[in-house]
Amino acid sequence: MKRFARLLSTALTAIFLMSAALSGCSAKTGDTPAAPSTGTPAKTVTLKFYTPTDEVTNKQLKWPEFIDEFEKKNPGIKVEMAPLVANVNNDEYKKKVDLMIAAGEQIDLVKSSALYELTEWIDNGVIEPLDDYAKNAGINLSDEYKGVTPYNGKIYAIPEEITPWLVFINKDMLDAAGLPIPSRDWTWDDYREYAKKLTKGEGANKVYGSFMNDWSNFFAVGTQSEIMDDPFFTEDNKLNFEHPAFRDGLQFRYDMENVDKSQVPYVDMSSQKLLYRNQFFSGKVAMVCMGAWMVSDIQLIDKYPHTFKTTFATYPRWSNDSKPNTSQLDGAGFGWSINAKSANKEAAYKFLTALTSEGLEMGHKKWTPWKKANSDEVIKGIIGPDESLYDLEALKNVIFDPQRVDNVVTRSGPGESEIIDAFTSEAEKYFVGGQSLDSTMKNTIDKANAIVEKAKK
């Protein structure tokens, strides 16, 4: 088998090299010095830091400045930053990183953009656990950061950005309908009433009250706040589709679309590829449920021309028993990690922790996971100099609510990404009127069982 592996890796390397040479990026790998594992300061270590964002974005984040400062503070470590993709493209980045790792190229830090991506890497022995390094440095990662979560008892990644979910509301429309800003403990039933009252017009000019995107986490909205941790699997790795929040959640969305007609129909959304930002800022919908990353888009009036003020409400509760302002913490559990094959792990750890704390603090462009970050500065950095389009008080009330419950996903079951695919495709059939709710649930469970069985083999 060894021989076979070598054959395969030779062929792969050949292909990779050829494609690298052909596409004109002469990948220089020769000049890296041997790694000083003892950390002797005499030799210079060069870290290769490839980003899933392009240079323009990196400049906005002020990463080049941060790297200069980091190199000054840490003589002996040099950091070479290079974008691996055009624009911002996580899928493409992962494909390239996979290939680079398989071909044995030097890449010290890697970024995952979903929990199942990270766990897949971990299972394949690609990622170095951070615990020992943190112990040596004398810090506890969970005290320093929000959203670091262990996998199989070890911490493998530090998030780059963690975002709670909330509801964005067009304040002009809210005022016109004579509705108050929703209370902190509102429920999805209240949300439904709001959506009904905010819906106006007919045909192409219709303004819908609600826009829940065509992502699987909006297919059964209750699951986010009702089921703690991974919604798809119970703690002992059993499928969780029997949980009533799935079935009732599907029905909830279906009724909003077809009975109330207050939610943008799924058929329009998927066939027209409607974009939530455009829909909201052009005033075609009154409320959007979205992650906090959209907060920074409100100031971009060149890209999304609009004049109305945006106000914010907590992610609603599913049942009256659950705690208000509970939502998943998007981005938790994954992020930047160290390649297990890196020769400069000590240096990589130093850079990784600096990047996710001071590095993010410098740019103030992201919802940083660093607990010591200055929250006023973060808000200022994210919304920009002009506050006129923001209902700042509401925003702070939602995000910095001391009683907010962060629902962090720490687990991921066998074949999770395929199970989400299966759930998505069955739910789609239900939303476009192709099958009943009963058969949707039955088909989802059947498909998911088959996937689990295959994944466990």
Added chain:
Amino acid sequence: MELTTRKTKSLRKNEIFAGYMFILPCLFFLLFMAILPVFLTVFISLTNWGSVATDLSKISFVGFENYKDLFKDATFYTALKNNILLLFYTIPIQLILSFILAVLINKYCYFKNFFKSIYFLPYISSTVAVATIWMVVLQPSYGPVTEMLKAIGIENTPKWLSDLHWALPSLSGMVVWQNLGYDIIIILAALQTVPLELYESAEMDGANWFVKIRKITLPMITPTIFFLIIYETMETFRIFDQISVLTDGGPGDATQVLVYYLYKQAFRNSHINYGAAITVVLFIIVFVITLVQWIGRKKWVHE
């Protein structure tokens, strides 16, 4: 005598050598970029190599496990069925339409070049642009097509691309529209090769236009039509970009096709081995279909 043969022999040798040198660069690239990956694909489909980043020492042969899984996989059959349906939805319409249009453009209309370009335009336009236009045209609630149907009194208009039963036909409509220009150009070229004296003598015998087309034009261009059928069959099995831009295989699995499914399995779900197995099966299917067409051609293609 002997001298000259030896001379020609060595000259010939030289020439052969030079010839090989000329094709060497091309051959080299072909070997590494096309032939080797083909064998690698077969290879990979027999292993347990899931994620690209897997440590290579952990990879081992699993025999035909991936194929066994594949033949139990309902989505695979759906994708295959959709591919075959697409063949029937697109190729006949495309060929008939393009033949009629080619004959019209060739003989019975002014501004030939203008029409040629117009019909060819969709073929060279970017699929993303074409798809975006079709998205707007087929808007399910208040799009132009829907409104038109409503205006002539049809209630319950289909939801087009997000309708379980109409998604595939809608998609085929776009594909036909997009590829029509290519077929027209090829058939037009073939029409030029039909000798004019055949038509003249037919006219002397009093044949009308229909008989001329039926008995002369059609038989004379059968090799071209045969080429188009084979080409379009392969293209249909390879359809990917339209699906990726328009529907992502949805709603449900209504527009799931083999190439899109293998892409999803290999790169999104990290089952490179499974994707490779689908590729191999796809190759065999296309190969068999082409073989059958090739054997069947003797029955109808004019040599």
